[in-house]
Amino acid sequence: MTIEIKTATLEPVRNTFANVERRFGDKPATRYQEATYDLQSETNFHYRPLWQPELELNDTRRTAIVMSDWYAFKDPRQFYYGTYVQQRAKMQEVAESNYSFFEKRDLARHIPEAIRAQVVRYLVPLRHLEHTANLNNMYGTAYGYGTAITQALVYNGMDRLGMAQYLSRIGLILDGNSGDALVEAKQQWLEADIWQGLRALCEETLVTEDWFEVMLAQNLVIDALTTDLVYNQFDQQLSEQGAQDIGMLIEFMQLWNKDAIRWMDAVLKTAVSESDANKALLAQWIEKWRGKAAEALAPLAEAMLGENALAAALEQLDKRVAKAGIK
Amino acid sequence: MAAKKLNIKDKYRLLTRDLDWDFSYEDRSKAFPFEEFEGIKITDWSKWEDPFRLTMDTYWKYQAEKERKLYAIFDAFAQNNGQLNISDPRYVNALKIFLTGVSPLEYQAFQGFAHTGRQFGGVGARVACQMQAIDELRHVQTQVHAMSHYNKFFDGLQDWSHMHDRVWYLSVPKSFFNDARAAGPFEFMVAIGFSFEYVLTNLLFVPFMSGAAYNGDMATVTFGFSAQSDEARHMTLGLEVIKFLLEQHEDNVPIVQKWIDKWFWRGTRLLTIVSMMMDYMLPNKVMSWKEAWEVYFEEAGGALFKDLARYGIRMPKYAETIEKEKEHVSHQAWWTFYTHGHAAGFHTWIPSDEELDWLSEKYPDTFDKYYRPRWELAKEMEAKGERFYTKALPQLCTICQIPMLFTEMDDPTQISYRDSIYKGDRYHFCSDGCHDIFEDEPEKYVQSWLPVHQIFQGNCGGPDVEDVLRDYYQMNVGVDNMDMKGSPDEERWKKWKGVA
Numbered sequence: 001m002t003i004e005i006k007t008a009t010l011e012p013v014r015n016t017f018a019n020v021e022r023r024f025g026d027k028p029a030t031r032y033q034e035a036t037y038d039l040q041s042e043t044n045f046h047y048r049p050l051w052q053p054e055l056e057l058n059d060t061r062r063t064a065i066v067m068s069d070w071y072a073f074k075d076p077r078q079f080y081y082g083t084y085v086q087q088r089a090k091m092q093e094v095a096e097s098n099y100s101f102f103e104k105r106d107l108a109r110h111i112p113e114a115i116r117a118q119v120v121r122y123l124v125p126l127r128h129l130e131h132t133a134n135l136n137n138m139y140g141t142a143y144g145y146g147t148a149i150t151q152a153l154v155y156n157g158m159d160r161l162g163m164a165q166y167l168s169r170i171g172l173i174l175d176g177n178s179g180d181a182l183v184e185a186k187q188q189w190l191e192a193d194i195w196q197g198l199r200a201l202c203e204e205t206l207v208t209e210d211w212f213e214v215m216l217a218q219n220l221v222i223d224a225l226t227t228d229l230v231y232n233q234f235d236q237q238l239s240e241q242g243a244q245d246i247g248m249l250i251e252f253m254q255l256w257n258k259d260a261i262r263w264m265d266a267v268l269k270t271a272v273s274e275s276d277a278n279k280a281l282l283a284q285w286i287e288k289w290r291g292k293a294a295e296a297l298a299p300l301a302e303a304m305l306g307e308n309a310l311a312a313a314l315e316q317l318d319k320r321v322a323k324a325g326i327k
Numbered sequence: 328m329a330a331k332k333l334n335i336k337d338k339y340r341l342l343t344r345d346l347d348w349d350f351s352y353e354d355r356s357k358a359f360p361f362e363e364f365e366g367i368k369i370t371d372w373s374k375w376e377d378p379f380r381l382t383m384d385t386y387w388k389y390q391a392e393k394e395r396k397l398y399a400i401f402d403a404f405a406q407n408n409g410q411l412n413i414s415d416p417r418y419v420n421a422l423k424i425f426l427t428g429v430s431p432l433e434y435q436a437f438q439g440f441a442h443t444g445r446q447f448g449g450v451g452a453r454v455a456c457q458m459q460a461i462d463e464l465r466h467v468q469t470q471v472h473a474m475s476h477y478n479k480f481f482d483g484l485q486d487w488s489h490m491h492d493r494v495w496y497l498s499v500p501k502s503f504f505n506d507a508r509a510a511g512p513f514e515f516m517v518a519i520g521f522s523f524e525y526v527l528t529n530l531l532f533v534p535f536m537s538g539a540a541y542n543g544d545m546a547t548v549t550f551g552f553s554a555q556s557d558e559a560r561h562m563t564l565g566l567e568v569i570k571f572l573l574e575q576h577e578d579n580v581p582i583v584q585k586w587i588d589k590w591f592w593r594g595t596r597l598l599t600i601v602s603m604m605m606d607y608m609l610p611n612k613v614m615s616w617k618e619a620w621e622v623y624f625e626e627a628g629g630a631l632f633k634d635l636a637r638y639g640i641r642m643p644k645y646a647e648t649i650e651k652e653k654e655h656v657s658h659q660a661w662w663t664f665y666t667h668g669h670a671a672g673f674h675t676w677i678p679s680d681e682e683l684d685w686l687s688e689k690y691p692d693t694f695d696k697y698y699r700p701r702w703e704l705a706k707e708m709e710a711k712g713e714r715f716y717t718k719a720l721p722q723l724c725t726i727c728q729i730p731m732l733f734t735e736m737d738d739p740t741q742i743s744y745r746d747s748i749y750k751g752d753r754y755h756f757c758s759d760g761c762h763d764i765f766e767d768e769p770e771k772y773v774q775s776w777l778p779v780h781q782i783f784q785g786n787c788g789g790p791d792v793e794d795v796l797r798d799y800y801q802m803n804v805g806v807d808n809m810d811m812k813g814s815p816d817e818e819r820w821k822k823w824k825g826v827a
Contacts, residue, residue: 013482
């Protein structure tokens with residue numbers, strides 16, 4: 001049996017905002033729709049930016065990718081700010097409980113010195129990669145076009161800052177908060193041969209101008225490879241060596257990657273299916289950055305995991321690219 | 328081994344400030360290319376004092392908690408038809424101005440802080456800007472969601488972003504933020520982070536949110552409370568920016584002073600619309616504009632500038648003109664909108680007799696002398712069925728883009744006109760403040776997209792004003808505009824309330 005509470009019903013004049021109605025018809029809209037579509041200015045900009053006078057403040061020409069509607073980049077996760085922070089808050093709650101369990105039980109104590117050295121050498125320096133990813137995603141946020149993609153980019157950018165901080169915390173857990181592990185890891189990043197390829201690649205993405213290309217290089221190519229190498233293969237290796245507890249500290253990144261891949265693959269697919277010109281350009285960019293990234297990561301992959309590791313990671317990337325309709 | 332306890336500052340340094348590195352393979356100035364062209368000298372980014380030290384995990388946690396509570400209220404508001412609890416349907420017109428005029432500024436702030444959050448070479452400053460960027464995105468989205476329910480029951484909110492890009496009076500706020508975003512990254516920070524967020528927020532955000540509280544608007548006031556802690560962070564960032572720039576190099580002082588002068592003036596012009604909202608549009612008044620100006624600018628701002636004097640910073644130029652303007656601007660602005668009420672996307676009206684008395688009481692030196700007689704005349708004309716609408720389109724100031732409605736402060740019967748000739752063309756301004764801004768950067772301001780010029784040039788459809796409103800602005804003519812009396816908003820309200 002149900003009970004029915006009587007409420008006053010008032011007939012609304014309209015179901016949603018006019019811009020949403022023009023896109024989806026006169027029906028109730030979702031919060032994602034009302035918070036996403038057509039938020040950004042499209043026309044009648046008053047002044048050209050002093051820092052880029054050849055373009056408008058918002059301008060589709062900051063990338064060579066051409067879209068008839070930039071709002072085609074719908075986020076399959078339907079993240080607007082509220083849903084985004086609530087989703088991440090849930091993930092951080094789990095992460096927090098993992099980190100405090102790890103610290104409370106002093107699990108670092110059980111990690112053999114050789115493994116500790118591996119973690120400092122291979123995992124902790126990635127905080128600098130995450131920092132690069134933070135900047136590269138903010139780049140798209142600032143110069144991208146249309147709220148559908150720029151909001152997803154700002155969420156991604158802040159996530160990367162968050163993960164840079166988690167990786168730093170792993171260093172602090174291992175060095176008893178002295179900061180020595182972070183110093184050691186940074187030295188690796190700055191000086192060790194195995195890292196120089198990736199560091200040079202990071203620096204190159206930071207001076208690349210086309211925001212879509214930067215997004216692709218970072219969020220598709222570099223992330224696909226490093227994710228598989230580190231959060232999949234290296235994690236497995238640690239586990240086999242009896243350091244499976246480290247897995248608690250990187251679970252956030254593993255979950256996060258699943259979520260980010262869903263979005264990035266949708267972006268790629270949408271851009272590819274828009275036109276052959278986009279498809280050709282994306283294919284060219286992917287090939288370019290895949291080549292650079294493979295070369296950059298080869299020494300790291302081999303030192304960390306052995307000689308077949310990179311090939312396995314590249315295979316994962318190629319599968320995703322093929323699935324998006326390229327090749 | 329017992330882990331060492333880290334204080335917040337050290338922890339933040341290790342987790343955040345230490346993430347960047349010196350480049351070896353690329354030219355770092357190509358990665359951060361906009362730091363030098365404004366003439367600002369940064370000698371050492373490491374001297375940046377983080378205005379707050381939030382790590383992302385804490386950010387997600389706090390913000391999610393706030394969002395959960397906020398959306399619970401939005402849901403309850405919609406479910407219970409919370410719009411029925413507002414003081415008077417005239418109040419919703421303040422929301423129309425807010426959604427079409429202010430919320431898009433939150434969006435522009437999101438973009439502007441994303442720009443500085445990418446471009447500053449110092450990681451501490453960058454991250455602080457990034458957090459403000461995502462906060463500003465929060466604000467525009469939660470405002471849209473707060474207004475979503477009102478949009479279903481009132482006219483004039485429905486096409487807010489389309490309107491913001493086109494409608495004549497909305498070019499005032501739009502050009503303000505375009506100006507800041509088009510400037511270099513340091514000027515943007517002084518314009519928005521300091522002048523706007525730190526000095527003037529209390530005169531924009533607070534009046535709208537207090538207005539909501541006084542007028543029974545639970546959705547908007549809950550947003551206001553929820554955004555308060557974000558705003559507090561933004562204010563500390565604005566203050567840190569100023570201190571940092573002034574401490575980095577003495578050559579920065581005159582540049583910063585020039586920007587403070589400019590943005591303080593730009594900001595007070597922008598606040599004109601808030602002044603009329605407070606004095607005329609809120610059925611339940613919070614305080615008069617004049618009182619708000621005295622409390623939030625003269626007292627609070629005065630103390631701030633006293634503090635900054637040790638860096639060689641003085642009060643903004645023309646502060647003494649502004650002090651006189653507090654007696655006049657709200658009256659001059661509402662009269663302008665009342666007489667152009669056919670071309671506005673919200674309703675206008677003659678203040679009730681009680682409201683006229685309130686204005687007389689709050690403005691003893693000016694209201695009865697200069698402004699009350701106009702309203703008495705408007706009342707007479709309306710009683711005769713001759714509600715007055717002007718036929719003319721107003722001349723706009725090239726800088727602030729407000730119609731030339733301001734008077735000389737020493738003679739409130741004389742409209743203030745200034746002009747300047749640049750490359751053979753004459754440009755018009757409402758004040759010395761706006762005139763000086765033009766003189767400093769004429770090549771920027773000759774680009775202004777002035778709505779009235781654009782209409783006359785045929786770039787907004789036409790030929791008649793009504794065609795522009797209907798086709799270019801996409802207003803529902805006869806529904807969204809005109810007097811509150813006889814509007815569909817008023818009709819519906821009476822029906823809901825069972826008033827004949």
